[in-house]
Each structure stands twice: as C-alpha cells, then as structure tokens.
Amino acid sequence: MQNTRALMACALVAGLLLAPAFAADDETVAYPAAGTVDGATGLEAWSRIYEVASHPRCANCHTGESDVPMWSGPSYGDEPRQHGMRIRAGESRIGAEHLTCSTCHSYSEIPQTVPHAAPRVGASWQLAPAEAHWFGKSSEFICAQLRDLERNDGRDYLALADHIGHDVILHWAWSPGVGREPAPYSLAEHIMDIHLWGAAGQPCPQD
Amino acid sequence: MATTITVNQTERSLISSEETPLLWVLRDELKLTGTKYGCGVAQCGACTVMLDGQPVRSCQVAIGDIAGSDVTTIEAVSGVEADAVRQAWVEMDVVQCGFCQSGQVVQAIGLLELNPEPTDGDIDTYMGGNVCRCATYVRVRKAIHRAAEILAA
Known part of the structure; x- marks a missing residue:
C-alpha cells in the first residue's frame, strides 16, 4: 500500500513537472536553466529541432541566397521543385520587386479550409532571410547556423525560443490548413526543445 | 455584423459571412461578373482584382479581413495605365476565348503602375500567375x- 502510494505520488509529481512543459501558454512553462541539461539530452533535442527545420513546412521558405521558394513534401511528389508561376521573393523577401507574396497569400487569421489553396496566416507571407538557409541543408549545417549570432540575427537560444514563440508566420507550420502535413511535434514541444538544446550549450552533431 | 467595403468607388455593406471569399461576394452578392472563377485556389489568376491598389486573387481574400478596403474590379479600372492597357489590348487583339482576360488586364495594370517600362523578364515574372x-x-x-509605349508617348 505504501509502495502504491509512493508510486502514485511520483506519478503525480512527474505529471506536474511535465504537463506544463508542453502547455500552449508559454507563461506557465518551466524551462530548464542554462547549464542544467546534459549534452546527450541537448543533442536529442537538436535532432527533433532538425526534424522541424528540415520539414517542408519550414524549409520550403528557407532557400538562402535563392529568392525562389520551393514546393516539396508529401503533396508534391518525390522530387522537390521550385514554386510555380515564376515566383521570386527578391531582396525584400516579400516579392516587392516582382510580384508580392500577398497577391495570393492573404493576411488572414481565418483558417484556410480549401485544399490546395494558397497558405495564409495573420502576418505578411515572406521568405526567411538569406542567411537562414535550411532547404536541402544538413543537420550539422543548420545547427552551426542557428548558434552563430552572425547568421541568426544576433539571437541567443532564449531569443530564438522567444522568436519562435511570438512570430505567428512560424506558427503556420503547425496549422498549415487542409491538405498539408504539419511540421512534426507541436509548437510548444519545439520551443521546449530549443530550451533543452540551449540549456545544454547548443551542442551540434559535429562537435 | 455586416462587413463594409468600397467596391468601384461605391461603399457596400455586405450580407455575406466574414469567411466568404471576395470573389463570391463580387459575383454572387454584387453581381459584378466580370471577375472570373477559374480555380479557387490562387493557381490561375482569373479572379484578380485591385485591393487597395494591389492586384490580388479575390478567391483567396476573406471579406472579414478587408473591412474598410477599396476594391476595384475589371468593370471600373481607370487611370492612364488602364487606358493604355485597354488600347494596347485592342490593337494587339490579345483576347481569344477571353475567360482569363479580366485577370490578365488587372494584373497588367498593376505591373505598369509598378514598372512603366518592363522587360520581357519583368513581364514573365509579374504575369506568371x-x-x-x-x-x-x-x-x-x-x-x-x-x-508601355503608349504611356511613354
């Protein structure tokens, strides 16, 4: 009986510790402090982060020096291809020099319910900055980039987590509308992984 | 609550629900059928209209997102670029079946407003959708x- 009570108490404590970690409201989440996570756990977190970064919902718009978004993923067949319609995002990354992304990708918080329609979100549709090149890049490459303040807009891991938590265009990856596979895990889990990776010292596979 | 937008310089209070695409408001509620339905997913450009001066695919615009905006359809495009495009379209006898042409014309006006001397590459990029x-x-x-020649003359 005592053992049962002890097990229940442990389960309750574990539940209290873990449940808030994946809550949608990041105000309630207790993130690990810097230096409190071991390297192996940090690398495991990184491998999940890479699954997200390399997923088509994210990588298709992280095309580096190329200003052409990509079409790839389960609904596009085996071979990735460039965005149709000769789309170029230009240096503005919103297509201002050519054809603005907003011609088709409307600024809207109303969910897209039509299969194959243009993705939309309550933010200006755009390509990621050229420095954030993810499409077709390795785990090692992206990891090195994300911990390099010169290439990640001066963000330490806390700023990266905050950026992901508050930039709603990124949230689209987990709610891409009808007919599109969302990025793996959840937004809350992804933010927790950024914290785990950062608290472990931002380890990369090549270290 | 009804959404109010300005369509072709006339303020219109709409009865359609806020998630209704602008295309269907124009065609079904306001009976402005010059704007065409081609694909409904922003793949063809037939439904292009001007929204606050920018060409957009009206099939992708929920009216709940554009309260207070100005919409101009093919029925009312105006200005020097529109006049030039209209004249050039007739001179070059561009139209064949014509279904896509209201979208093509609105998009071409948008291009010339942005770039009055476009190259072939500029045209192909801007008109690619x-x-x-x-x-x-x-x-x-x-x-x-x-x-562009007419505009420059």
Whole structure:
C-alpha cells in the first residue's frame, strides 16, 4: 500500500513537472536553466529541432541566397521543385520587386479550409532571410547556423525560443490548413526543445 | 455584423459571412461578373482584382479581413495605365476565348503602375500567375510592351 502510494505520488509529481512543459501558454512553462541539461539530452533535442527545420513546412521558405521558394513534401511528389508561376521573393523577401507574396497569400487569421489553396496566416507571407538557409541543408549545417549570432540575427537560444514563440508566420507550420502535413511535434514541444538544446550549450552533431 | 467595403468607388455593406471569399461576394452578392472563377485556389489568376491598389486573387481574400478596403474590379479600372492597357489590348487583339482576360488586364495594370517600362523578364515574372488556356501569352507580352509605349508617348 505504501509502495502504491509512493508510486502514485511520483506519478503525480512527474505529471506536474511535465504537463506544463508542453502547455500552449508559454507563461506557465518551466524551462530548464542554462547549464542544467546534459549534452546527450541537448543533442536529442537538436535532432527533433532538425526534424522541424528540415520539414517542408519550414524549409520550403528557407532557400538562402535563392529568392525562389520551393514546393516539396508529401503533396508534391518525390522530387522537390521550385514554386510555380515564376515566383521570386527578391531582396525584400516579400516579392516587392516582382510580384508580392500577398497577391495570393492573404493576411488572414481565418483558417484556410480549401485544399490546395494558397497558405495564409495573420502576418505578411515572406521568405526567411538569406542567411537562414535550411532547404536541402544538413543537420550539422543548420545547427552551426542557428548558434552563430552572425547568421541568426544576433539571437541567443532564449531569443530564438522567444522568436519562435511570438512570430505567428512560424506558427503556420503547425496549422498549415487542409491538405498539408504539419511540421512534426507541436509548437510548444519545439520551443521546449530549443530550451533543452540551449540549456545544454547548443551542442551540434559535429562537435 | 455586416462587413463594409468600397467596391468601384461605391461603399457596400455586405450580407455575406466574414469567411466568404471576395470573389463570391463580387459575383454572387454584387453581381459584378466580370471577375472570373477559374480555380479557387490562387493557381490561375482569373479572379484578380485591385485591393487597395494591389492586384490580388479575390478567391483567396476573406471579406472579414478587408473591412474598410477599396476594391476595384475589371468593370471600373481607370487611370492612364488602364487606358493604355485597354488600347494596347485592342490593337494587339490579345483576347481569344477571353475567360482569363479580366485577370490578365488587372494584373497588367498593376505591373505598369509598378514598372512603366518592363522587360520581357519583368513581364514573365509579374504575369506568371495568370494562366491562359488559349496560350495568349505572347500577345499579352506584346500588348504590355505596347501599353508601355503608349504611356511613354
């Protein structure tokens, strides 16, 4: 009986510790402090982060020096291809020099319910900055980039987590509308992984 | 609550629900059928209208997102670029079946407002989302160059 009570108490404590970690409201989440996570756990977190970064919902718009978004993923067949319609995002990354992304990708918080329609979100549709090149890049490459303040807009891991938590265009990856596979895990889990990776010292596979 | 927008310089209070695409408000509620339904997913450009001066695919715009905005359809496009495009389109006899042409014309006006002397590359990039099943692309390109000449004269 005592053992049962002890097990229940442990389960309750574990539940209290873990449940808030994946809550949608990041105000309630207790993130690990810097230096409190071991390297192996940090690398495991990184491998999940890479699954997200390399997923088509994210990588298709992280095309580096190329200003052409990509079409790839389960609904596009085996071979990735460039965005149709000769789309170029230009240096503005919103297509201002050519054809603005907003011609088709409307600024809207109303969910897209039509299969194959243009993705939309309550933010200006755009390509990621050229420095954030993810499409077709390795785990090692992206990891090195994300911990390099010169290439990640001066963000330490806390700023990266905050950026992901508050930039709603990124949230689209987990709610891409009808007919599109969302990025793996959840937004809350992804933010927790950024914290785990950062608290472990931002380890990369090549270290 | 009804959404109010300005369509072709007339304020309109709409009865359609806020998630209704602008295309269907124009065609079904306001009976402005010059704007065409082609695909409904922003793949063809037939439904292009001006929204606050920018060409957009009206099938992708929920009216709940554009309260207070100005919409101009093919029925009311105006200005020097519109006049030039209209003249050039007639001179070059661009239209074949015509279904995509209201979208092509609105998009071409948007291009010339942005860039009054477009190159072939500029035209191909800006007009790349406007599909024509009759393949009038060569005549569209020629007519845009002609409209640029008219604007420069």
